[in-house]
Amino acid sequence: MSGPAKKPQEASHSNFIRSAIEADLANGKHASRGWGGQPGPAKSHEGAPADPAKIRTRFPPEPNGYLHIGHAKSIFLNFGLARDYGGACHLRFDDTNPEKEEQEYVDSIIEAVKWLGFSWEHEGVSNLYYASDYFDFMFYAAECLIEKGHAYVDSLSAEQMRVLRGSLTEPGKESPYRLRGSEENLKLFHQMRDGRFKEGEHVLRAKIDMASPNINLRDPAIYRIRKATHHRSGDKWCVYPMYTYAHPIEDALERITHSLCTLEFEDQRPFYDWLLARLAEDGLFARPLPQQIEFARLNLTYVILSKRKLIELVEEKHVDGWDDPRMPTLVGARRRGYTPEGLRLFAERIGVSKADSWIDYSVLEDCMREHLNEVAPRRMAVLDPVKLVIENYPEGKEEFAEVPNHPQKPDWGKRQVPFSRELWIEREDYMETPSKGYFRLFPGNKVRLRYGYVVECIGHDKSTGAVRCTYDPDTKSGTPGAEKVKVKGNIHWVSAMHACAAEVRLYDRLFKVPHPESFADLNPDSKKIITAQLEPALKQSKAEERFQFERHGYFIADRIDPGSGAPEFNRAVTLRDTWQK
Ligand code: ATP
Ligand code: MG
Numbered sequence: 001m002s003g004p005a006k007k008p009q010e011a012s013h014s015n016f017i018r019s020a021i022e023a024d025l026a027n028g029k030h031a032s033r034g035w036g037g038q039p040g041p042a043k044s045h046e047g048a049p050a051d052p053a054k055i056r057t058r059f060p061p062e063p064n065g066y067l068h069i070g071h072a073k074s075i076f077l078n079f080g081l082a083r084d085y086g087g088a089c090h091l092r093f094d095d096t097n098p099e100k101e102e103q104e105y106v107d108s109i110i111e112a113v114k115w116l117g118f119s120w121e122h123e124g125v126s127n128l129y130y131a132s133d134y135f136d137f138m139f140y141a142a143e144c145l146i147e148k149g150h151a152y153v154d155s156l157s158a159e160q161m162r163v164l165r166g167s168l169t170e171p172g173k174e175s176p177y178r179l180r181g182s183e184e185n186l187k188l189f190h191q192m193r194d195g196r197f198k199e200g201e202h203v204l205r206a207k208i209d210m211a212s213p214n215i216n217l218r219d220p221a222i223y224r225i226r227k228a229t230h231h232r233s234g235d236k237w238c239v240y241p242m243y244t245y246a247h248p249i250e251d252a253l254e255r256i257t258h259s260l261c262t263l264e265f266e267d268q269r270p271f272y273d274w275l276l277a278r279l280a281e282d283g284l285f286a287r288p289l290p291q292q293i294e295f296a297r298l299n300l301t302y303v304i305l306s307k308r309k310l311i312e313l314v315e316e317k318h319v320d321g322w323d324d325p326r327m328p329t330l331v332g333a334r335r336r337g338y339t340p341e342g343l344r345l346f347a348e349r350i351g352v353s354k355a356d357s358w359i360d361y362s363v364l365e366d367c368m369r370e371h372l373n374e375v376a377p378r379r380m381a382v383l384d385p386v387k388l389v390i391e392n393y394p395e396g397k398e399e400f401a402e403v404p405n406h407p408q409k410p411d412w413g414k415r416q417v418p419f420s421r422e423l424w425i426e427r428e429d430y431m432e433t434p435s436k437g438y439f440r441l442f443p444g445n446k447v448r449l450r451y452g453y454v455v456e457c458i459g460h461d462k463s464t465g466a467v468r469c470t471y472d473p474d475t476k477s478g479t480p481g482a483e484k485v486k487v488k489g490n491i492h493w494v495s496a497m498h499a500c501a502a503e504v505r506l507y508d509r510l511f512k513v514p515h516p517e518s519f520a521d522l523n524p525d526s527k528k529i530i531t532a533q534l535e536p537a538l539k540q541s542k543a544e545e546r547f548q549f550e551r552h553g554y555f556i557a558d559r560i561d562p563g564s565g566a567p568e569f570n571r572a573v574t575l576r577d578t579w580q581k
Contacts, residue, residue, distance in 0.1 A: 015352040017077070017293055021055060021085055021258060029288055030055065030257050039129060039253040041137065042286040052123045055087035055257045059113070060094045060131075060250070063105035063231075065307035066322045066329040067112045069343070069364070070298040076347035077295070078260060079118040088122035090254055092129045096246045098230040098237075106231075108322075112330040116340045131250050132232045138241045138249055139193065142204060142223055144282050146185045151222065152178055153188040154205050161203075164210070165218055172210040172218040192225055195238045199225045206245075208274060216271050220244060248272045251290040252279070259290045262297040263356060269294070295352045301514035302361040303328040318519055319510075325558075325570050326510040326526050336507060337546050337556030337572030342371040361509060362580070368573045372546060372554040377405045377412065380450070380492045381549040381569075382533045383504060385424040387466035387496060388441075390455060393421040398495070401451040402478055417535055419452050422466075423493040424533040426551075430467045432460065439488035441467060447489035450550070451477045454485045492550050499533040503568040504555070506530065509579070532569075541567045551575070 024030060035051035036044040057078040061067060067075075082089035091113055095101045110128075113120075120127040145151035154161065154177045166172035180188075185204075192202055204223035212218055222245035227238050241249075248271075251259045259272075269292050276289045298305065304313075305328055313319050313327070322329050325336035333343070346367040350359050380403070400416035425441075434442040441447055441457040448454050454475040460467045475482050505527060512523040538547070541557035545567075549555050553574040557567035 053088035058090040064100040070305040090127040091120040098228040342368040382424040422496040500539040
């Protein structure tokens, strides 16, 4: 799946999933579905009023980690389709695997989905579900399969089973235990549940076809023994359903119409359909059954989108936790200053397709710039400060510059920014000996102090390092004749006696290469901590307020320093792409 990253087309709202849904709606496939008000088997929906949700989709995370930007693609897709077609989208915790799941992850997932702007409520029903609540039904469904001869208890070792499974080129061979009668199977299955065996001693397998060209149909395991405590059901169970068995049942109980998943599940679709068809024959589910549709997962350059790898980054302390602003997690993106609207724009722009590809990280950054440009007020901040002294400006005097809060939005008004004899400017805005094409401060050159005066540089003070200049009192921005003196450079500043010093963290991409292979590819410059000088208005920022620091980029107020009361800022994204080759 590597290869050159491509820039996606502009959002084309229609895609193959929308076409499938529109066709189903047009021919009324789901119109007669009853909905008993909560998940359940066929009989609980029978005779119930028609489902008020025209379609049902679901977002089914396993609560074994924090959500990442790949999950956001799935959230926008599933919740977006439900919203657009008068349907409901369920938030379902796929918590059938007892070992790795925790309440902490459940809470963070709920928070993340809300942050992206979605709700699982539909017509007064909260569609928030836990797959573990269906354990009783799943066990019952397995008993039904056994009774109908569709499942058997196998007592081979995992290794023996692997050998008999065959390969892509060779058919599998049947296990000697495949011939067990239903009564014996049922008894063994109950004994498995009752804790009479050790882990791995027996498994329950679906009885399908050991010669199938699709290996997933060669009698897949559907229940295994696990003596583990589950984060919700505790020690009630010591047998747990396999994901591939549990997932179709969860969908069917919830009357999901379109079950969207990533492409790696394409080979599982025949089993998904086989299982639901058997259970429908037995009257456990009514038709129409849910339909699985696969789409390409998001692969994003310069980061990794795998919960397992993200856990390693946290545990090996390559980052400062799940919400480190460099992390591609949604909690990280939030602290980075990324916006839900920017992520939505990104999801629309990359679209949905049937073929795996890589999306370049710059596409995400551009979406953030686009949205932040709209919503972030402008402020002045000097990140690498050096003093500028205006020698002919009276000592102790202060006045105010009128500064627009957003150059394209006059209705956002202007603010008064204090100006005085000593200012902070960026170190790189002065050169003792200018390089070719340098238009900012150098001895003999004039620049405009943004929203203030034109100043002429007279060099710098060798002992303090301060840059020296004089100003022209007739050039104050906004006063008549101010534009008479033409200059090429235009630099920002902060009045030294009014400035607020604050910690600013300059974040950059987590990995230094587009397709990271290991943690050796981590970008050593992904986090730089500096002390910046900010214009005084920024001192009042509230947590999560976002700004454009003029000429620098977009920043978010993160923690408020309890000592100084001043916020710390994180850089979300620079104004321009600095990674372009
Ligand atoms: P990971 O591989 O990171 O652990 P996962 O697929 O195991 O992810 P789940 O919690 O099972 O994580 O995912 C919940 C939903 O999010 C699934 O429907 C899955 O298809 C979808 N999803 C996960 N990763 C991506 C991705 N990179 N792009 C699009 N959808 C994704
Ligand atoms: Mg998964």
